[in-house]
Amino acid sequence: MDGDHQLIVTSCGRELIRRQCADDPALLRVLMRAGSAEPEPDILPKLEARIEAVRQMLHSATPGVIATLCPELLALHQLYEGDMAGRHDRHVLIHSCSWPDQQAVNLIAEWLEGLGMTVETMRIGGLREGEKFLFKEAMAIFTRWCGNVLSNYKIYEFHIIFNPAGGSRILVGLLQTLAPFYAHESVYLLEPGRDLVHMPMPSVQTRGDRMLRQHLHALRRLFAGLSVHPEKLAKIPEQVLMADDEGHYRLSFFGELLWDHNRRDIYGEAMLEPISDRIIITERFRDGAAELDRGRFILLNERLDQLSFLLEAGEVNMDRTTLSLLSLRPLDAPLQESTHSCHGWADKVLWKLLGHYEGSRFVLDALVEG
Structure with a gap:
């Protein structure tokens, strides 16, 4: 794995914990149905014991064994070609709000930090059925984070890798969608094998400059978090906007992409x-x-x-x-x-x-x- 400064964004799920509970149908049912709340007190101690066993395994197992525990760890193992010693990369682990996913991500974060890595975990909301608006809002927030944070890492010449290894299909799809805009490369595990494929991302400049200039005043206000008159909102293409249940508008996922990839050109003119x-x-x-x-x-x-x-x-x-x-x-x-x-x-x-x-x-x- 080349490069002195790398930032790796990995999508994560609950597979690390699920596999360690495969011998207990009761635990598996709880894990599959769990939401954001902590499991019931009668089952929680058994789950915590399994989680602690995984933690100890991560501390003591060889890299080869760790790579077998879940897709996220396998992808990271392959990304570093089995040798993570002396690396000081930065990692962002994105995950859903469900309790099992958060526990699994915490274990992976602890393991990476123990290897000397800098780790940030980030929850993505709206991944449950019936939360369409929350998911759109989460996509827009994550896109803005990419624009604000990853763009700065590029300035400091970090090599940015998107690693859609685990988690829900929606979470994987989110990274795949944004990779051409913010990543230098994206990596994928080939199924059913263990090979990791590196896919360089082309530099994408989203078309939309004309539309942004046409509605510049209104879009600047929306991006800043200010209200816009309904008559002006009605003239803006609906795909760049989203509204909550109370009718408050903001830029959508697509709107954030358009804005982020054209704003500096427009703001830099005068x-x-x-x-x-x-x-x-x-x-x-x-x-x-x-x-x-x-x-x-x-x-x-x-x-x-x-x-x-x-x-x-x-x-x-x-x-x-x-x-x-x-x-x-x-x-x-x-x-x-x-x-x-x-x-x-x-x-x-x-x-x-x-x-x-x-x-x-x-x-x-x-x-x-x-």
Whole structure:
């Protein structure tokens, strides 16, 4: 397995535990029917004993034996060609919300961490029958996570591998669908053998630039988490939207893909008009932003979207990390008409957005260095 920096996303199920309970029909029935809740107290101790036995086996067994325990471990064993010593890769294990799946994933995570790997587990909701909206919402959330997190790993030259080894067919299908957009390669176990096939993923740029530009203001508001007037929503292709039971709209799984793969190109062209009428931009501010390069235009437009959300939705509804990053605060002393500043970005120098309030509206006075 080549590459100094790798991030491996593996879909996981309950097979690791199920196989260890194959000799007990009562335990198997509980595992197959289990939801997110913990099993009944009369059966839980027996299950916990089997789980502990698997944990001990993972600590003591040879790599060859571990590879026989479940498809997820077999795929990882094959991926590393049986030698995981000295590796410090990052792993993300995605799984359903069911109790057996979570227990199995915890065991795999412990095993990987014991080998020196960095591991994150991620639950994907909506995999039960009758939870169609929850699944669509989970797909959209996972797609946004891929756009935010995996795109950054690519910047730092991590080699990203999707490993749809276990779990439900829907979970496997989710990784297979997203692999061409976010992974450098995807790996598959050939049935019924033990061979692992590596499939390089082509770089995919989703078509949709024209549609995004046509509805840019509305889509920017949706991505930021703000409401959009029903008349504007009605003009947007329905496949890029999803609504909950209360009629609140957001970008769908497909909408997130379109947005993520075109947003930087659009945001990097010039400063866009704010998505909220609570922001007023002065000519002085526009002049200061006129000569920015592509990367800084992207950062500036992201800040304008975040500031729009803060002004409309308030601090209490804003993600704590984003709120800290924006860092809107009063100046120690007024600077001409400006009374407040917020963080722009930091490259060679620190850039700030200066402004002042006029009632509920915020006037951006200047974009300054230092």
